[in-house]
Amino acid sequence: MILRMPDTPDYGIDAPKVLRNLFLFGVPLLLLGIYGPRQFHISHVIFLLRPMFFWTGLFLLLEGLLYLFYVKYGKFRHRDQMLSLYAWRGYEQVLDVGCGRGLLLAGAAKRLTSGHASGIDIWSNEDMGGNSEAATRRNLELEGLSERCDLVSAPAQEMPFPDASFDVIMSNLCLHNIYEKQGRLRAVQQIARVLKPGGVIIISDYKHTGEYAAEFERLGLKTEMHWANPLYVFPPLRIVVAKKG
Ligand SMILES: C[S@@+](CC[C@H](N)C(=O)[O-])C[C@H]1O[C@@H](n2cnc3c(N)ncnc32)[C@H](O)[C@@H]1O
Numbered sequence: 001m002i003l004r005m006p007d008t009p010d011y012g013i014d015a016p017k018v019l020r021n022l023f024l025f026g027v028p029l030l031l032l033g034i035y036g037p038r039q040f041h042i043s044h045v046i047f048l049l050r051p052m053f054f055w056t057g058l059f060l061l062l063e064g065l066l067y068l069f070y071v072k073y074g075k076f077r078h079r080d081q082m083l084s085l086y087a088w089r090g091y092e093q094v095l096d097v098g099c100g101r102g103l104l105l106a107g108a109a110k111r112l113t114s115g116h117a118s119g120i121d122i123w124s125n126e127d128m129g130g131n132s133e134a135a136t137r138r139n140l141e142l143e144g145l146s147e148r149c150d151l152v153s154a155p156a157q158e159m160p161f162p163d164a165s166f167d168v169i170m171s172n173l174c175l176h177n178i179y180e181k182q183g184r185l186r187a188v189q190q191i192a193r194v195l196k197p198g199g200v201i202i203i204s205d206y207k208h209t210g211e212y213a214a215e216f217e218r219l220g221l222k223t224e225m226h227w228a229n230p231l232y233v234f235p236p237l238r239i240v241v242a243k244k245g
Helices: 016-035 049-083 103-109 133-142 181-194 209-218
Strands: 039-042 045-048 093-097 116-121 149-153 166-172 195-205 222-227 238-243
Touching: 016 049, 045 049, 049 103, 049 166, 049 195, 093 103, 093 181, 103 116, 103 133, 103 149, 103 166, 116 133, 133 149, 166 181, 181 195, 181 209, 195 209, 209 222, 209 238
Parallel strands: 093 116, 093 166, 116 149, 166 195
Antiparallel strands: 039 045, 195 238, 222 238
C-alpha cells in the first residue's frame, strides 16, 4: 500500500468523536420526530414522542453544524483573534501548549523573524483527529516554517523546559483535557514557570478558564478575560491573558 503525504496543510478535526456523535444521534432523532410513533402510554400518562424526538434531534444537529463550522473555518479566525492580543516584534521565543496539528504554532511562527516557536503535545487522537508529531511536522513543512519551529512530546504538567524560557505562551482547547483539577493546576504552574519576566500567556478554553486565571493570580501574574468572537466559535470560548510583571 502506498501512503500519499498531503500537499496542503491539514489542521484536523478537534474531538472527532464528539462531532460524530452529534450527527449520529441528531439525524435519527430528527427523523423519528418527523416519521416516528406519535404517542406512548404508561397507564394513563401520555408521552408525546414526536415533539420530544424532533426538538432533541434538531438541537443535536444544530450543535453538530455549529461545531463543524468552527472546525473547518471558525478556528482559523479564532486563532487570528488570539494572536492579535499580543503586539508581535518578531524575535520572541514562543510556546504552544497542546499544539495538536500546529494551528496556533504555525500562526505564531509566521509572525516571527529571528524568533522561534515550540509546540508541546501528547498527540491524543481522542482530542484531535489524525494527531501525531509527524502530521504536525508535515504541516510546518508545507507552511515553510520548519526552520523556525520544533516539537516536543511531553504532557503540559511536566514541561521539560528551563524556567523563564518563553516570551509568549499560547494554548487553545488543551487544558480542559486534563480531567483532574490538580493536573490542570500543575499545567498552569508549569506555564507560569517557563514564562520569562515581562512575558505574556494567552489561553483559550471552553471551561475552567476562571480556574486558570485564579491560579495565575495566585502565582503573582496579572490577568484579564476576553470572550472569543461568538460568530466563529462553538462552544463559546473564553480567553485568559496573563502577564508576568
Ligand atoms: C482539541 S486539540 C487542540 C489542538 C490545537 N491547540 C488547536 O487549537 O488546533 C487538544 C490538543 O491538546 C493535546 N493535549 C491533551 N492533553 C494534553 C496534555 N496533558 N499535555 C499536552 N497536550 C495535551 C491533545 O493531544 C490535542 O492535540
